[in-house]
Amino acid sequence: MAYDHHYAVFTSFIALALSACTLTLAMDALQDFCVADLKGSPTINGFACKDPKTVQASDFSFGGLHIPGNTSNAFGSKVTPAFVTQIPGLNTFGISMARVDYARGGINPPHTHPRATEILTVIKGTLEVGFVTSNPENRLVSKVLRKGDVFVFPIGLVHFQRNTGHRNAVAIAALSSQNPGVITVANAVFGSKPDIPTDVLAKAFQVDRSVVQKLQAKF
Numbered sequence: 001m002a003y004d005h006h007y008a009v010f011t012s013f014i015a016l017a018l019s020a021c022t023l024t025l026a027m028d029a030l031q032d033f034c035v036a037d038l039k040g041s042p043t044i045n046g047f048a049c050k051d052p053k054t055v056q057a058s059d060f061s062f063g064g065l066h067i068p069g070n071t072s073n074a075f076g077s078k079v080t081p082a083f084v085t086q087i088p089g090l091n092t093f094g095i096s097m098a099r100v101d102y103a104r105g106g107i108n109p110p111h112t113h114p115r116a117t118e119i120l121t122v123i124k125g126t127l128e129v130g131f132v133t134s135n136p137e138n139r140l141v142s143k144v145l146r147k148g149d150v151f152v153f154p155i156g157l158v159h160f161q162r163n164t165g166h167r168n169a170v171a172i173a174a175l176s177s178q179n180p181g182v183i184t185v186a187n188a189v190f191g192s193k194p195d196i197p198t199d200v201l202a203k204a205f206q207v208d209r210s211v212v213q214k215l216q217a218k219f
């Protein structure tokens with residue numbers, strides 16, 4: 001009896017795991033596409049598919065990447081995403097794009113994409129770019145890019161870009177996820193809601209509480 005029970009639990013677990021895989025993996029797709037039903041339920045890892053008969057060309061399209069982003073902000077940069085939220089047809093396909101605009105001297109501050117490697121090309125201006133390898137080396141791998149140059153930011157690693165040219169700069173990025181996610185280091189560490197306890201950050205960064213409080217107030 002006990003054996004049968006465990007066997008049944010085991011087989012239903014495997015069945016569940018398998019159905020989760022077919023729902024979420026772009027590999028071995030069972031259909032041409034799974035255009036995201038952005039308002040659909042149930043909530044799964046990704047989005048449920050729209051009825052294929054209702055799918056339109058516009059589900060696979062986005063018309064905004066020629067429009068410069070508004071860089072009038074503290075960082076002097078703006079990301080215009082073309083992710084699954086903008087292009088429902090990307091659902092389950094594991095890719096997306098973005099345009100990044102940089103004012104003169106603007107930065108895209110240190111951040112990481114938890115779910116995607118990024119490949120970026122400069123289409124206007126000059127960018128200093130870099131990423132930092134994981135512990136314990138924490139080596140900065142950086143380079144100055146000019147128009148037409150391409151650079152890769154490996155999945156999960158903290159990276160940044162800075163416009164070092166005399167005019168505005170523009171880059172186009174491609175990412176290996178329909179929904180890459182962005183964790184901006186300063187916002188995550190100093191701008192969490194609620195705050196990470198000030199003492200924790202003071203000890204982590206080896207500074208006085210007042211320095212941490214200043215940063216927490218900014219983010």
Ligand SMILES: *[C@@H]1O[C@H](CO)[C@@H](O)[C@H](O)[C@H]1NC(C)=O
Pocket residue numbers: 070071072073
């Ligand atoms: C750009 O953003 C700034 C700050 O939010 C705003 O004041 C300005 O009107 C925006 N410019 C355009 C062209 O939308």
